[in-house]
Amino acid sequence: MRVIAAELSHETNRFSVVPTDLAAFERSGIHRGEEILQVLRDTATPIAGFQDAADALGFELIPVIAVWATPSGMVTEHALETLLQELVDGIASAGQIDGILLGLHGAMVAEHVDDADGYILRRVQQAAGPNVPIVATLDLHANISQQMVQQADLLIGFDTYPHVDQRERGMEAGQAIVRIINEDWNPVSALVKPPMMPTSQNMTTATDPMHAIFERVHRLEDTPEVLNVTVAGGFPPADVEEGGVSVIVTTNGDESLAHTLANDLAGFCWSRREEFLGGVSSWDEAADAIAGMKRGPLVLVDIGDNPWTGGPGDSAELLRFLLTQRVRNAAVAIIRDPETVRFCLEAGPGTQVELSLGGKTDDLHGEPIDVRGYVQTLSDGQFVNQGPMHAGVSVNLGRSAVLRCDGVQVLVTEHAETPIDLNIFRRHGIEPTELRVIALKGKGHFRASFEPIAERVVLVEGPGITGSDLGRLRFERVRRPIWPLDDDAAFE
Numbered sequence: 001m002r003v004i005a006a007e008l009s010h011e012t013n014r015f016s017v018v019p020t021d022l023a024a025f026e027r028s029g030i031h032r033g034e035e036i037l038q039v040l041r042d043t044a045t046p047i048a049g050f051q052d053a054a055d056a057l058g059f060e061l062i063p064v065i066a067v068w069a070t071p072s073g074m075v076t077e078h079a080l081e082t083l084l085q086e087l088v089d090g091i092a093s094a095g096q097i098d099g100i101l102l103g104l105h106g107a108m109v110a111e112h113v114d115d116a117d118g119y120i121l122r123r124v125q126q127a128a129g130p131n132v133p134i135v136a137t138l139d140l141h142a143n144i145s146q147q148m149v150q151q152a153d154l155l156i157g158f159d160t161y162p163h164v165d166q167r168e169r170g171m172e173a174g175q176a177i178v179r180i181i182n183e184d185w186n187p188v189s190a191l192v193k194p195p196m197m198p199t200s201q202n203m204t205t206a207t208d209p210m211h212a213i214f215e216r217v218h219r220l221e222d223t224p225e226v227l228n229v230t231v232a233g234g235f236p237p238a239d240v241e242e243g244g245v246s247v248i249v250t251t252n253g254d255e256s257l258a259h260t261l262a263n264d265l266a267g268f269c270w271s272r273r274e275e276f277l278g279g280v281s282s283w284d285e286a287a288d289a290i291a292g293m294k295r296g297p298l299v300l301v302d303i304g305d306n307p308w309t310g311g312p313g314d315s316a317e318l319l320r321f322l323l324t325q326r327v328r329n330a331a332v333a334i335i336r337d338p339e340t341v342r343f344c345l346e347a348g349p350g351t352q353v354e355l356s357l358g359g360k361t362d363d364l365h366g367e368p369i370d371v372r373g374y375v376q377t378l379s380d381g382q383f384v385n386q387g388p389m390h391a392g393v394s395v396n397l398g399r400s401a402v403l404r405c406d407g408v409q410v411l412v413t414e415h416a417e418t419p420i421d422l423n424i425f426r427r428h429g430i431e432p433t434e435l436r437v438i439a440l441k442g443k444g445h446f447r448a449s450f451e452p453i454a455e456r457v458v459l460v461e462g463p464g465i466t467g468s469d470l471g472r473l474r475f476e477r478v479r480r481p482i483w484p485l486d487d488d489a490a491f492e
């Protein structure tokens with residue numbers, strides 16, 4: 001049994017002015033052929049799970065291409081077509097194949113196609129022929145379309161946020177494709193989309209409402225006729241027709257059961273919708289929380305400029321707040337500012353500098369901040385995550401500098417990345433457990449590593465395109481009415 005494996009994923013924020021071109025994918029690393037497994041074999045990723053299944057069940061995995069890029073603006077037509085052509089050519093030249101395993105995100109938008117994941121699946125199906133089954137993993141923040149469901153034999157979404165089960169879901173996909181190839185399974189899927197598009201600050205699966213929703217998911221998956229249940233919370237800033245929450249129930253050949261169960265579960269998601277709102281403190285409340293804490297660290301997270309939601313990463317708001325509050329022993333990750341990094345590299349470590357930091361990409365992420373400080377450390381910005389999320393995965397921040405400004409150490413990088421792992425600090429000689437305030441740009445993924453060491457977590461929302469305030473974004477494509485944009489959204 002010979003099965004193709006590939007990953008081609010991106011989470012696209014239509015409101016970002018930073019296009020996602022081929023160079024953006026190259027920065028995260030484009031892996032090809034056997035090199036894919038050399039790089040990803042022992043990582044917490046779907047590809048590693050595909051290989052786990054191949055090892056356990058004795059099928060041959062043929063890796064073709066594995067590539068992703070940090071969330072950002074529209075994927076260029078050239079980038080998507082180039083990468084997809086490589087995948088399609090790899091399928092064509094692989095000889096006799098029995099199945100295809102794909103790692104997709106589910107919220108990719110390209111210049112020439114809104115439902116880029118559906119398009120990828122369609123092109124892959126055309127290349128492989130109608131009798132070759134396709135099973136794909138999806139992110140919990142996918143905007144799942146009917147086309148995606150139709151073009152795949154089975155879609156398996158992550159069940160966790162932070163996404164710590166990527167390898168397990170990859171394994172599940174690998175097991176599923178063997179059952180489909182052997183014709184034990186005849187998957188029939190129903191997709192139901194309640195008209196709701198929540199933002200993700202309250203979407204973590206350790207807490208309600210997602211905790212309650214996934215309890216139902218797992219109970220349904222214990223039913224013998226049910227092969228998989230996927231709930232995706234959606235990714236609003238992709239602004240696509242089929243944005244928002246998706247529920248897929250896949251049964252073994254029972255179409256009406258799939259529809260009934262998917263409808264019920266979608267109704268349950270709808271009934272819990274108000275719980276997705278809120279969870280964000282004002283800057284004044286954050287100041288009070290810092291004043292009132294004991295040992296620390298307090299983890300302060302700005303959700304307005306989150307690189308993994310497509311923020312440019314160059315808002316200086318966290319630093320401005322910490323300096324104004326005269327907080328000592330704090331660190332900020334990250335402010336993306338290639339110009340400042342170059343300046344610090346030329347100045348050298350230990351040099352006093354005066355510069356204008358951040359706020360340079362557009363006029364949506366606040367003003368630059370004028371700071372005086374010294375260059376504490378310089379690095380190539382390369383490190384490996386310790387996990388749990390993305391354990392073993394290499395991160396490339398680009399060349400980086402730690403600036404010390406009064407009591408605050410600020411990590412300035414060439415590339416935008418979301419800090420999800422303690423090693424982003426340790427790589428730069430900063431011990432996060434010893435800080436009073438750890439200031440991060442993020443939304444939920446930071447929790448896997450930072451919540452266990454935090455006395456308290458406080459979310460705030462600075463300027464930017466990635467926060468909970470959807471009123472800042474001018475939606476044009478998503479179907480209306482949809483909650484919470486429209487009061488008249490209703491679900492039967």
Ligand SMILES: [Zn+2]
Nearest residue numbers: 139140141163
């Ligand atoms: Zn996600």
